[in-house]
Amino acid sequence: MKQYSIYILLILCINSITIFAQQLPPDPLAYNPQPFDVLHYDVKMDLTQALPSRNTHGRCDIHIRWIENPNDKVFIFHLQGLTVDSVLMDDKKTNATAQGKQEESTFHYSVPAPINKLQGDTAVVIMVYSGTMTDELGAGTWGGVSYGDSTVYALGVGFQANYVSTTRHWMPCFDHPSDKATFKGTIIARKGMTVASVGTLSTNQTDDFTFFEWTHNYPCATYLLTFSLAPYKTLRFTENNLPPMVVYARARDTAATRISFKLLPRMVRSFTQLFGAYPFDKVGYCLTQKGAMEHQTMVSYNTSLAQSKDTVNSVAAHELAHQWFGDCVSPLDFRHAWLNESFATFCESAWSEELFGFEKGFLTSQSTKINRYINTILKDEKALPLYDFSRTAPSSNYPETIYQKGAVVLGMLRHKVGNDNFYKAIRAYLQQYAYKNATTDFLKNVFEKETNIDLDTFFKEWVLQAGIPELRFTVLKREGNSVQLRVEQVQPESYGTYSEIPVELGFVRPDNQPTVYSKITVKTKDETFTINNVPNDYKSILPNQGLTTRSLFRTQSITDITSVSDLNATQDNVSISPVPANGYISVVTQLPYRSISIIDNNGNTITFSQERINDTTIRIDTNTWISGIYFVRVEFERNFITYPVIVVKE
Ligand SMILES: [Zn+2]
Incomplete structure (x- = not known):
């Protein structure tokens, strides 16, 4: 009897364990732990026929470890727009089953775990695949694989696709930022073409083809993997004590690119001083038609930006900053995308500070972001929080709110905790979660621990709350x-x-x-x-x-x-429109006024032309004003009222 009852108990326990450890599908906006951990991707791709068709065939060996007992569990991978031709699990042919509908954010393939495997065992899943690589939603949008300007290239995230991470458009992978793995990509191209990718390169040549072997021994989230195939030239920048720096540009763009990237070594040095050693083995950029995107050690960088010869190059600084924020420390899921974008955008201001000092550089840069957020983004995207924002239009997977608002919120956090505390806490955060994943709470906890300042209210009001x-x-x-x-x-x-x-x-x-x-x-x-x-x-x-x-x-x-x-006029007696100004502003006053003057953001009174429309309305011409914030000062008999006005010039 006793034995029997123990037996019943055992069955119940096993059942309850099974229910407890139910395998939830990967969700871009949630972290659902999986029974496996991807250790390494080893992909081989043929791109000899990829220009301009984007056709490819390849094989991806995915090395995994079962971190739970794999009995009754599955390995999960994503692939979008390409066909799985065959699947092997530990050299045995097996099947991949599509789970869910293609349009669902959790759509994936599952491969049953082999029997007789134990927790801690490793396995190799091999996918042979082929087809035409596509972009996000197949609509010429951002993420996935694009062709343009004689270049076939992959961007790792989508703006619209509900799955966010778009490496699945060229490589079978567990396409979720929580599972970081090392990478080796062997990519075959026709002679004369170059393939840029993550990590370090070795090449082999035959008469007609070049084999590009890219090896990256650092954990990398799948959305940070990339390749770009084009007739590139390689530009190298070197400086003692800095990692190798390389920019892939087309022959026609090399002169302009050299100018645009002139300050790259200083950029790397400056961020190294703020955030600690550069976390990877190289700094890389490759020029593509769309971008920029912070792929790990190989940023896809918009060609037109390189052509502009803008040596300040704040977009290059933004993407470089991502190597620490997003790449070395990655979000656990995409609800925390602000951890990437707010810091990278804040670093545009930090780079300005390096070049022009705190007041002219940092504060001016932050003012620009405030104006852009208030006058454009808040109108376009409506009020969004930084963490777990809505993604439906007019928002997207990467609303500009998390860039501009986020950068200013970090500037305010710097002011709140003090400069030394701020950078000390950031370095602690980067060190604690280096090559791993972080969440909004992890960041807050590190800041509170390092600064001894309670940040509950600050995070609630500025990070979690909209507006x-x-x-x-x-x-x-x-x-x-x-x-x-x-x-x-x-x-x-x-x-x-x-x-x-x-x-x-x-x-x-x-x-x-x-x-x-x-x-x-x-x-x-x-x-x-x-x-x-x-x-x-x-x-x-x-x-x-x-x-x-x-x-x-x-x-x-x-x-x-x-x-x-004592007051006579109040703010209700004056109205100003439109905001932002659109070639003119109308000032309507309900009370007789003495004068109207315009003050620029530096406090200087400027001359302007005005036209009296009727007794209560005057129209001020703003066509010759440069973009920025101005103040309309209306003086009444006993007081005056000042209104901010924004002038935006595209
Ligand atoms: Zn960014």
């Missing part, structure tokens, strides 16, 4: 060198109330006297500050100016007083 603060400034009182300033948060309810918005204000003085800056921290929905040491002759207040920080908020209006302490 930004909108601020209305009203000067209530001016007395000597003191100003009483009311600041209201007037953003839509759904954005919530922000509990820490550093706001640096510029008090602009007449006759080119230097602007005086003062910083306040807005912590509640409606708050009044007494600001001392204000020049009594200031003519206007410009927010988000100064020498210390930039914050992500929109200024709704600034109402100020000229001499006496």
Whole structure:
């Protein structure tokens, strides 16, 4: 009896284990642990017929380890637009079964695990495959394999495809960022053609063909693998103590490319100083028609950017930064894509700082991103959070929100925890998760541990929540060198109330006297500050100016007083349209006003032409203004109101 009951118990246990360890399909927006771990991809591809047809055939040997008991489990791989011709599991022919519908984000093939394997055992799954490589949705979009400008090349992520990672368009693989593996690609091309890819290269030649053997002994997420086939020339850049740097460009582009990449060694050195040693064996870029994309050690880089001879090359800096952020430390799944893009975009500002200093470089770059986010992206994409954002139109897999908003949020985090703490925490994060995966929580935890600062609210308001603060400034009182300033948060309810918005204000003085800056921290929905040491002759207040920080908020209006302490006009008496300005702006005032003046972002009053449309409306011509932020200052009998206006020129 006893034995029998133990036997029953055993069966129950086994059943419950089976239910508990049910194998969930890989989901680009979730992490579903699998019973296997991919260790290495060894792909051989024939690209001799690929130009321009994108036809190929190949074989991919996938080395895996069963990290759970593989009994009743399957190996999962993805392949899109290509045909599986045969599958071997440990040299035995087997079958791959399509699971789900092609249009589902979790669509995949499954291969049964061999019997008699144990947890910890390894296996080799071999896929022989052929067909025409395609791009994402087969619609000339971004990810997958494209042909253009005599180049066949792969970009590792899609903007629209619900599966996000698009290496499956040229190679069978477990196409999920959580499973990183080493790589070897042997690619055959016709003589005269070059194949660029990840890792280090050795070549073999026959009379008609070249074999390019690319070996990368560093773990790599599949979306960071690539190849690009073109009649490339190889440009090399070297500097002591830096990894080899190589750019693949067409003969016609080599001169311009050399100029565009002139500062590449300095870029690598600068990021190495900030983030620690470059994590891989080479720095590489290959020029392609679309891009840029941060493939590990071989960035696909838009040809037209290289042709522009722009030596600042902030896109090259963005992609280089990804080698640390995204490549060396990869997101566990694509909900955390902001960990890649926000840091890479922040690094554009960091690169600006290296070149032009903190104020002219970093702060100016951050201001540009704030303006772009508020005036264009927030309108186009609507309010999105940085983590786990919506992907449906007008958003996508890579909405610009996670770039521009993310970069500014990181700038604000730098300000909050202090410069030394910020970089110390980043280096700790990069070290702790090097060659592995990270999540938003991992980043937050490292920052909290390294800085001893509670970041719960900061992450909740700026990373997890959609929207930004909108601020209305009203000067209530001016007395000597003191100003009483009311600041209201007037953003839509759904954005919530922000509990820490550093706001640096510029008090602009007449006759080119230097602007005086003062910083306040807005912590509640409606708050009044007494600001001392204000020049009594200031003519206007410009927010988000100064020498210390930039914050992500929109200024709704600034109402100020000229001499006496009671207001007459309020912000409701003036309206300005359109925003952004479109060749002109209309100013409609409901009260008689004394004058209108325009102040640029540096506090200078500019001359402008205006036309009176009727008693209440004037039209200001903005055609000759350069893009940027301006302030329309309407002076009434007893006070004045300043409105920010954006001028965008395409
Ligand atoms: Zn990026």
